Amino acid sequence: MKIAVCLKQVPARDTQPRVNESKTWLREQDATFELNEPDAYALEEGFQLRERHGGEVVVCSAGPARVAQALREALARGADRAIHVEDDSLASADAFAVADALAAAIEGERFDLVLTGLQSDDQGFAQTGVVLAERLGIPHATIIMEVAVQGDRVRVKRELEGGWFQWVEMPLPALLTIQSGINQLRYATLKGIIAAKKKEIRKVTPAAVASRQRIVRLRAPEKTKQTQIIPGPAADAAKELVRRLRDEARAIE
Amino acid sequence: METLILWVLVLVFGGLFAWQVAVRVRLIRRAPGQLGVADPGMAVGRLLREVVFQSKVIAERPLVGLAHALVFWGFVAFAGYTSAEFLAGLGIVDLTGTAAFCFYSLALVPFALAVLAGITALLVRRVVFRPEALGKLSGESVVIGLFIATLMVTFLLDFRLAEESVAGRVNWWVHALVILVFLVLIPGSKHFHLLLSPITIALESPVLGQVRNLDFEKEEIGYETVAHLERKAVLDAFTCVECGRCQMNCPAYRTGKALNPKKLILDNEEALLAGKLDAPLKDIYDENVLWQCTTCGACEAQCPVGIEHLPLIINARRGLVSNGEAPDALGAMYNNLERRGNIWGLSQDQRQKFVAASGLETFDASRHEYLMWLGCAGSYDADFQKSLRSLFDLLRRLKVTFGVLEKERCTGDPAKRTGNEYVYQELANANIEEFRAAGVKKILTSCPHCVKTLGPDYRLLGFEAEVVHSSVLLSRLLPDRLPASDTVVLHDPCYLARYAGHVDEPRDLLRRVGATVREPERNRRNPFCCGAGGGLLFEEREEGQRISQTRFEQLQATGAPTIVTACPFCSIMLKGAQASSNATTQVVDITSYVEGRLKGTS
Numbered sequence: 119m120k121i122a123v124c125l126k127q128v129p130a131r132d133t134q135p136r137v138n139e140s141k142t143w144l145r146e147q148d149a150t151f152e153l154n155e156p157d158a159y160a161l162e163e164g165f166q167l168r169e170r171h172g173g174e175v176v177v178c179s180a181g182p183a184r185v186a187q188a189l190r191e192a193l194a195r196g197a198d199r200a201i202h203v204e205d206d207s208l209a210s211a212d213a214f215a216v217a218d219a220l221a222a223a224i225e226g227e228r229f230d231l232v233l234t235g236l237q238s239d240d241q242g243f244a245q246t247g248v249v250l251a252e253r254l255g256i257p258h259a260t261i262i263m264e265v266a267v268q269g270d271r272v273r274v275k276r277e278l279e280g281g282w283f284q285w286v287e288m289p290l291p292a293l294l295t296i297q298s299g300i301n302q303l304r305y306a307t308l309k310g311i312i313a314a315k316k317k318e319i320r321k322v323t324p325a326a327v328a329s330r331q332r333i334v335r336l337r338a339p340e341k342t343k344q345t346q347i348i349p350g351p352a353a354d355a356a357k358e359l360v361r362r363l364r365d366e367a368r369a370i371e
Numbered sequence: 372m373e374t375l376i377l378w379v380l381v382l383v384f385g386g387l388f389a390w391q392v393a394v395r396v397r398l399i400r401r402a403p404g405q406l407g408v409a410d411p412g413m414a415v416g417r418l419l420r421e422v423v424f425q426s427k428v429i430a431e432r433p434l435v436g437l438a439h440a441l442v443f444w445g446f447v448a449f450a451g452y453t454s455a456e457f458l459a460g461l462g463i464v465d466l467t468g469t470a471a472f473c474f475y476s477l478a479l480v481p482f483a484l485a486v487l488a489g490i491t492a493l494l495v496r497r498v499v500f501r502p503e504a505l506g507k508l509s510g511e512s513v514v515i516g517l518f519i520a521t522l523m524v525t526f527l528l529d530f531r532l533a534e535e536s537v538a539g540r541v542n543w544w545v546h547a548l549v550i551l552v553f554l555v556l557i558p559g560s561k562h563f564h565l566l567l568s569p570i571t572i573a574l575e576s577p578v579l580g581q582v583r584n585l586d587f588e589k590e591e592i593g594y595e596t597v598a599h600l601e602r603k604a605v606l607d608a609f610t611c612v613e614c615g616r617c618q619m620n621c622p623a624y625r626t627g628k629a630l631n632p633k634k635l636i637l638d639n640e641e642a643l644l645a646g647k648l649d650a651p652l653k654d655i656y657d658e659n660v661l662w663q664c665t666t667c668g669a670c671e672a673q674c675p676v677g678i679e680h681l682p683l684i685i686n687a688r689r690g691l692v693s694n695g696e697a698p699d700a701l702g703a704m705y706n707n708l709e710r711r712g713n714i715w716g717l718s719q720d721q722r723q724k725f726v727a728a729s730g731l732e733t734f735d736a737s738r739h740e741y742l743m744w745l746g747c748a749g750s751y752d753a754d755f756q757k758s759l760r761s762l763f764d765l766l767r768r769l770k771v772t773f774g775v776l777e778k779e780r781c782t783g784d785p786a787k788r789t790g791n792e793y794v795y796q797e798l799a800n801a802n803i804e805e806f807r808a809a810g811v812k813k814i815l816t817s818c819p820h821c822v823k824t825l826g827p828d829y830r831l832l833g834f835e836a837e838v839v840h841s842s843v844l845l846s847r848l849l850p851d852r853l854p855a856s857d858t859v860v861l862h863d864p865c866y867l868a869r870y871a872g873h874v875d876e877p878r879d880l881l882r883r884v885g886a887t888v889r890e891p892e893r894n895r896r897n898p899f900c901c902g903a904g905g906g907l908l909f910e911e912r913e914e915g916q917r918i919s920q921t922r923f924e925q926l927q928a929t930g931a932p933t934i935v936t937a938c939p940f941c942s943i944m945l946k947g948a949q950a951s952s953n954a955t956t957q958v959v960d961i962t963s964y965v966e967g968r969l970k971g972t973s
Contacts, residue, residue, distance in 0.1 A: 131710075131711075131718065132712075302699065303706050304702060305706055305791070306709065306793065306794075307693050307695045308793050309693045311587075311793060312587075312590050
């Protein structure tokens with residue numbers, strides 16, 4: 119089974135974000151980067167499918183030179199090879215442009231299954247995978263909790279709202295966006311790190327990157343604090359407090 | 372004629388001895404790594420204390436140790452006598468007729484009696500009492516014990532028998548033959564320690580639990596097979612005297628787990644001699660036992676012949692971890708360390724909240740004497756944070772200046788001890804870089820594991836700072852002396868007492884605040900572990916009895932109403948044991964206790 123896992127490198131969680139000059143993105147020079155967490159679960163799912171069905175796991179990422187670090191990490195964890203669609207403008211491109219670039223790079227390889235994380239921890243559009251499936255002309259399903267490949271079909275469990283799930287079946291090749299936490303991530307081993315040095319990262323130059331969306335302005339949410347005193351006898355005030363917690367603050371159901 | 376026979380015998384038996392030694396020397400020489408004396412002064416001191424004066428042998432088992440010392444000192448005293456007799460017998464040079472030799476022989480009589488007394492006691496212990504530490508009765512050891520007794524008896528008889536009489540010659544030959552057969556038995560038995568233990572002790576690392584860093588450039592990944600055992604580990608395997616001190620002090624063994632440190636060493640010896648160099652270590656000993664070690668260091672610290680168990684266990688763990696074969700609980704912890712830089716995978720924000728709420732300043736070398744290192748427990752464990760707040764109050768009162776780093780990541784201790792060298796070095800090097808950038812010279816911490824890692828372990832990476840445990844600093848600075856009005860029992864944390872040697876400071880500190888300190892069994896430099904170290908904090912299942920429960924019961928048995936300890940992980944384990952046994956004995960960290968006493972009585 120030939121599996122592609124698309125990865126994104128995102129600013130590390132403990133980065134103290136600072137907005138850039140044009141107030142449209144983070145100042146990248148202040149940030150450290152890490153592998154997008156949902157993508158780490160997609161990668162692990164790829165490994166587990168490889169263990170069950172054989173084949174190879176190829177990791178792909180679209181982004182500037184720094185992205186090679188994330189690919190190297192995925193190779194150290196056990197990916198067989200990597201494809202790096204390299205272009206500086208991909209750092210701030212929208213999901214459409216990234217999916218376009220990825221599609222062009224992997225189309226020729228005829229993967230049986232393409233996996234992505236559900237969404238990225240920085241922009242959180244949750245669109246790249248979906249658009250990529252359209253571009254590749256294959257079926258897709260999102261927010262996947264469980265994957266079972268049976269012959270040339272795949273049966274998946276999707277997470278719906280309010281604790282509901284849905285089972286969907288589709289023919290391969292297909293694309294799935296994987297929910298975080300569905301498996302136990304493996305750690306990087308020294309053997310893997312040594313082996314990764316010898317693995318191939320194929321570089322691909324994309325056609326002109328044309329984003330359709332534009333970030334107009336980025337700002338940090340402001341923290342506000344409001345104290346309200348509910349007057350009246352304790353019993354009435356308590357009732358009013360519960361009402362407001364439920365209907366206004368939506369802190370309880 | 373007798374001379375000729377003796378020549379033939381000496382050559383045959385000497386040859387058999389040399390051949391066996393050569394086999395073992397070859398195995399040591401082909402092993403990777405280097406042998407070297409790290410600190411000559413310390414090695415000489417150890418040789419004097421541990422070999423000449425038999426300190427470790429006697430300290431742990433006074434009577435048996437003394438019996439052994441008598442035999443050992445006798446052996447040394449007899450070296451000249453035996454040499455002179457053989458030189459005379461071989462017709463090389465005869466000094467046995469000289470007045471000096473006569474005097475020397477007479478002087479040996481008390482030694483001979485002492486050896487006889489010693490070896491009889493040891494034989495009675497081995498054959499009649501059969502202590503658990505010695506394992507199955509070894510026929511060979513009994514034979515050698517009888518040999519030694521025979522040597523002494525024949526030596527003493529020699530004074531009563533005419534030299535040229537038949538009885539005199541028979542006596543002389545019995546003595547000579549026993550020595551020759553003994554010689555041949557030495558290399559293949561535990562008695563090889565007669566020759567090897569001084570070497571092993573001299574080569575032992577000056578620092579307990581010192582495990583060489585892996586060199587990634589050389590693609591080192593730890594021990595996977597028997598062939599990977601380094602020279603010192605191979606030497607250790609041949610030196611082991613099978614006394615079982617490691618076994619009887621091991622918290623895993625004592626709570627019914629499969630791990631037996633002595634068995635690891637003997638399994639190595641067997642595999643090396645059987646030529647199983649390519650056998651994976653996990654086939655030589657069950658890999659589960661490798662994950663039962665708390666790295667408390669008792670085995671290595673108690674070993675009388677300088678064997679280093681921790682580098683063996685940690686290198687064998689490295690071999691497994693490097694192949695992705697760590698237990699699941701550790702795999703999750705490694706991911707936490709990689710992604711969040713702390714063992715619990717929590718966000719830096721939580722530490723930040725504690726730092727802000729406690730009014731801590733960011734470390735500035737020009738204004739602060741100490742970098743206050745919070746550690747994973749200090750950053751995230753609400754219970755331990757109470758103890759740190761007490762510490763901050765005390766430090767402020769004592770006018771000690773301190774600050775914290777804006778961000779902290781784990782020292783790498785749990786990665787180091789469990790064999791994830793990659794994560795350890797990533798964390799350690801990143802920390803060292805920040806220490807250097809901030810100009811850190813003195814580090815204060817409440818976690819003994821951080822003391823060991825930031826101190827001796829970071830030294831191997833080229834970073835040198837004074838690392839102080841908070842209980843040690845407080846014992847130096849706290850002027851108060853309250854009248855005795857409370858009773859506590861102190862649980863010595865392994866990494867504070869056994870590793871760093873701080874046993875008097877916490878006791879002194881407790882006395883200053885009016886506590887009478889009771890001593891549990893297994894205390895001071897040889898405490899019984901709480902069960903958390905070596906990554907076992909994360910293990911959910913535990914074979915046999917829980918180590919923490921056993922330790923809690925030992926502490927409870929002193930009758931003291933309060934157990935005081937000085938390590939966040941000991942606190943977690945002992946509080947867990949306290950909760951599950953519904954005991955009234957309370958467990959408290961030393962800093963909280965001290966501050967409480969000062970507040971309550973002032």
